[in-house]
Amino acid sequence: MRRSREPFLWALFSGGGMASALLLPAIAFLLWIAVPLGWVEGGSYETLFALVRHPLVRLVLFALISLFLFHWAHRLRYTLYDGLQLYHLNQLIAVVTYGIASFMTVVAAYILWVFA
Amino acid sequence: MPETITLEVQRYRPEDEAEPVFERFDVPFRADWMVLDALNYIKDNLDGTLSYRWACRMGVCGSCGMMVNGQPLLTCATYLERLLPGPIRVEPLKGFPVIRDLVGDITDFLEKLSRVKPWIVREEEKPLAEGEYLQTPEQLADYEQYSMCINCMLCYAACPIYELEPDFIGPAAIAIAQRYNLDSRDEGVQERLDVLSQHDGIWACTFVGECSVVCPKNVDPAGAIQRYKVAATADWFKSVLTPWANR
Amino acid sequence: MGEPLNPRYRLYHPKWHRTRIPIFWWLRSFAYIKFISRELTSLFVAYAGLLLLIEVSVLARGEAAYGRFLAWLQSPAVLALNAFVLLALLFHTFTWLNLAPRALVLRVGKRRVPDALVLVAHYSAWIAASALLAWLILRR
Structure with missing residues (x-):
C-alpha cells in the first residue's frame, strides 16, 4: 500500500514544473525569439556548439528535458482524467502519457550521447 | 435603497417534483439582513415548508452554507446589500445529493x-x-x-x-x-x-x-x-x- | 397530505437529487478557466523540451544545418507560435511561483520562514537563473 507510485510521479512533475518555471521563459525568449530576430548580439553557432559540447551541460540538458516531459505527462494525464471525465480510460491514459515521456527520454539520451 | 429584494430559491419536493424548480419570493430589504435572515423571513411569513439548515447565525456552526448566486457562502455571513439589486439565486451546496429544497445529504x-x-x-x-x-x-x-x-x-x-x-x-x-x-x-x-x-x-x-x-x-x-x-x-x-x- | 404528484415517488422513501456534471465543467467560472489554462501550459513545456532537443541535434549537424534552423525560426508562422508559447510559459512561471509558498514550508531553527519571503526567494531564483542563461547563450 505504501508503494504507491504517485509520490514518485509527483516528484517528477514538480521537479519539471519548477525547472521549467525558472528556466524556460529565458530559453524560449533568447533562443527562439531574440536570437532569430537579431535583437541581441551573441548566440552564434560557435557559442551554442561549444556550450552543448560540454559534457556537464549535456547531462543537465538530459535531466531537464526528461523532467519537462514528465511534467507534461503528469499534468496532461490529470487534465484528461478530470477535464474530460475519462475515468474508465485511467490506465490507458497513464500508459500513453508516461510512455511517451519515457520513450522521449531515451531519445534525448541518445541524441545527447552521440553529440559531437 | 429598495423596499424589497427577490430571492430565487431552489425547491425540491421529491414527492411532487422529479427535478428541482426555482421559486421566487419577494422579501423586505434591510441593510442589516443576511441571506439567512431573508430565508427565515420566507419560512416565517411566506412559505413554512421551505427546508434549509442553520443554527448559530454567527459563522461558527457551519450549518448554513449554500450556493448564493453560484458561489458557496455562509448565508449567515452574507449581506443582502452585497447582492443588490438581485434577484439572489439560492441553491443547496454543490457536490452533495439533495434531500429536499436546500438540504444536502452530508x-x-x-x-x-x-x-x-x-x-x-x-x-x-x-x-x-x-x-x-x-x-x-x-x-x-x-x-x-x-x-x-x-x-x-x-x-x-x-x-x-x-x-x-x-x-x-x-x-x-x-x-x-x-x-x-x-x-x-x-x-x-x-x-x-x-x-x-x-x-x-x-x-x-x-x-x-x-x-x-x-x-x-x-x-x-x-x-x-x-x-x-x-x-x-x-x-x-x-x-x-x-x-x-x-x- | 395529499397524493404525491410525482408518480415515481414512494411515500416516506427518500429520493435524492444529483446534478449531472457537464463535460465542459471547467468553462463554468473564471477560476476554473484559469485552472484549466494553467494545466494546459504543460503542452508548451513539452513543446519547449522537444524544440530544445531538436536544436541540440541541429547544432550537432553543423553550421549550415543551424542556419536552416534559424531561417525556420524566423518564418512568421513559427515566430508567432513561439511568441504564444513564450506567453504560455510565462503564465506557467507566474502561476507556479505564486503557488510555491503554499506547498513549501521552510524553517530556520524554530521559526517558519514567512510566505512572502519564500515567494521573494523563488522570484529571485527565477531572475538569477534567467541571467545565468542569458550570460551562457549570449557570450561571445
Whole structure:
C-alpha cells in the first residue's frame, strides 16, 4: 500500500514544473525569439556548439528535458482524467502519457550521447 | 435603497417534483439582513415548508452554507446589500445529493472526516498523575490555522474534483488531518498517511485552489494538501532509499 | 397530505437529487478557466523540451544545418507560435511561483520562514537563473 507510485510521479512533475518555471521563459525568449530576430548580439553557432559540447551541460540538458516531459505527462494525464471525465480510460491514459515521456527520454539520451 | 429584494430559491419536493424548480419570493430589504435572515423571513411569513439548515447565525456552526448566486457562502455571513439589486439565486451546496429544497445529504463528508482520525492519537496515554501534555506557542502556531475549520463544507462545494470523483476524501478532511499531524501531542501521522496516500486521498487533488478561496475561516485546505504531498513524497523517497529503516 | 404528484415517488422513501456534471465543467467560472489554462501550459513545456532537443541535434549537424534552423525560426508562422508559447510559459512561471509558498514550508531553527519571503526567494531564483542563461547563450 505504501508503494504507491504517485509520490514518485509527483516528484517528477514538480521537479519539471519548477525547472521549467525558472528556466524556460529565458530559453524560449533568447533562443527562439531574440536570437532569430537579431535583437541581441551573441548566440552564434560557435557559442551554442561549444556550450552543448560540454559534457556537464549535456547531462543537465538530459535531466531537464526528461523532467519537462514528465511534467507534461503528469499534468496532461490529470487534465484528461478530470477535464474530460475519462475515468474508465485511467490506465490507458497513464500508459500513453508516461510512455511517451519515457520513450522521449531515451531519445534525448541518445541524441545527447552521440553529440559531437 | 429598495423596499424589497427577490430571492430565487431552489425547491425540491421529491414527492411532487422529479427535478428541482426555482421559486421566487419577494422579501423586505434591510441593510442589516443576511441571506439567512431573508430565508427565515420566507419560512416565517411566506412559505413554512421551505427546508434549509442553520443554527448559530454567527459563522461558527457551519450549518448554513449554500450556493448564493453560484458561489458557496455562509448565508449567515452574507449581506443582502452585497447582492443588490438581485434577484439572489439560492441553491443547496454543490457536490452533495439533495434531500429536499436546500438540504444536502452530508453523510459522505462525515464518514470521510472520521476516516482521517480527527483526534489526538497516542501510542500510549500517559497517566493522569503525570499531568497535561504541554505545548509551546510555536508548536501551537504550527497547526492553529487548520484548527479553525468549522466543517461548513463550502470547500467541498467549491472543489470540482470532489464533484467529479465522489471518492475523493476532499479539502476539509485533509486540512483537519494536517491539524492533528502537525500537533506536537499527536502520534497518528503514519495511520493518517496510510489513508491519505491513496489516489482518493491527496493525489486526486490537482490544486485548483478554489477550496481556499471560499473558506470563511482562511484555513487554506489547498495549501495543506500540497504540503501533505511534499511530506508524502519525502516519506516515499526515504522508504525507498533506506529500506532497512522501514517499519 | 395529499397524493404525491410525482408518480415515481414512494411515500416516506427518500429520493435524492444529483446534478449531472457537464463535460465542459471547467468553462463554468473564471477560476476554473484559469485552472484549466494553467494545466494546459504543460503542452508548451513539452513543446519547449522537444524544440530544445531538436536544436541540440541541429547544432550537432553543423553550421549550415543551424542556419536552416534559424531561417525556420524566423518564418512568421513559427515566430508567432513561439511568441504564444513564450506567453504560455510565462503564465506557467507566474502561476507556479505564486503557488510555491503554499506547498513549501521552510524553517530556520524554530521559526517558519514567512510566505512572502519564500515567494521573494523563488522570484529571485527565477531572475538569477534567467541571467545565468542569458550570460551562457549570449557570450561571445
